[in-house]
Amino acid sequence: NAGVTQTPKFRILKIGQSMTLQCAQDMNHNYMYWYRQDPGMGLKLIYYSVGAGITDKGEVPNGYNVSRSTTEDFPLRLELAAPSQTSVYFCASSLTVMNTEAFFGQGTRLTVV
Amino acid sequence: QKEVEQDPGPLSVPEGAIVSLNCTYSNSAFQYFMWYRQYSRKGPELLMYTYSSGNKEDGRFTAQVDKSSKYISLFIRDSQPSDSATYLCAMSSILTGGGNKLTFGTGTQLKVEL
Numbered sequence: 351n352a353g354v355t356q357t358p359k360f361r362i363l364k365i366g367q368s369m370t371l372q373c374a375q376d377m378n379h380n381y382m383y384w385y386r387q388d389p390g391m392g393l394k395l396i397y398y399s400v401g402a403g404i405t406d407k408g409e410v411p412n413g414y415n416v417s418r419s420t421t422e423d424f425p426l427r428l429e430l431a432a433p434s435q436t437s438v439y440f441c442a443s444s445l446t447v448m449n450t451e452a453f454f455g456q457g458t459r460l461t462v463v
Numbered sequence: 464q465k466e467v468e469q470d471p472g473p474l475s476v477p478e479g480a481i482v483s484l485n486c487t488y489s490n491s492a493f494q495y496f497m498w499y500r501q502y503s504r505k506g507p508e509l510l511m512y513t514y515s516s517g518n519k520e521d522g523r524f525t526a527q528v529d530k531s532s533k534y535i536s537l538f539i540r541d542s543q544p545s546d547s548a549t550y551l552c553a554m555s556s557i558l559t560g561g562g563n564k565l566t567f568g569t570g571t572q573l574k575v576e577l
Contacts, residue, residue, distance in 0.1 A: 381562050393567040400560060447561065448555060451512070456505060
């Protein structure tokens with residue numbers, strides 16, 4: 351039982367490049383979330399999904415896109431990377447709608463130069 | 464004004480001390496209150512969650528919620544060097560799309576010294 355797995359762990363992008371951050375969970379959770387964590391700012395919700403085929407924007411969705419074709423996978427796409435997207439990205443999943451026991455991945459540390 | 468305020472520390476205590484970590488919040492719609500622990504370069508891991516005002520205990524950890532004052536606390540008894548981490552408070556509220564959003568504090572960095 352791996353929990354929530356994120357790949358890659360680290361990445362350096364040049365301005366204008368694109369990439370996909372992968373997130374997979376093996377707990378059959380319906381609810382999945384993408385957060386970014388910036389120093390002194392706390393975690394901010396980017397996008398979330400309540401089940402396969404259903405996604406919605408969070409607080410800071412600009413510059414990102416998501417898809418959810420299966421229960422297990424919730425990739426985050428960065429188009430036209432900008433220095434403001436330098437951050438640590440966390441994927442999380444939860445079994446219940448109350449989100450009281452969210453499981454987080456280990457994070458992807460992204461630098462845009 | 465941030466919805467959730469948390470003193471970033473750092474907080475340094477000797478081994479065995481009682482640690483008190485606190486958050487205040489302004490949004491009355493928050494329903495559940497959580498504490499996460501985050502080790503350096505790792506993802507947050509859930510310590511405890513509570514729903515109502517009052518205390519909840521789990522081993523050396525006690526979570527306290529005072530909804531009338533919009534104030535939550537986490538107490539760590541007999542603190543150990545392995546407790547050295549950043550502690551994040553988080554509060555959940557309903558999302559329009561059907562999920563539940565967690566609003567996090569900025570985290571308090573704790574160091575427990577031998």
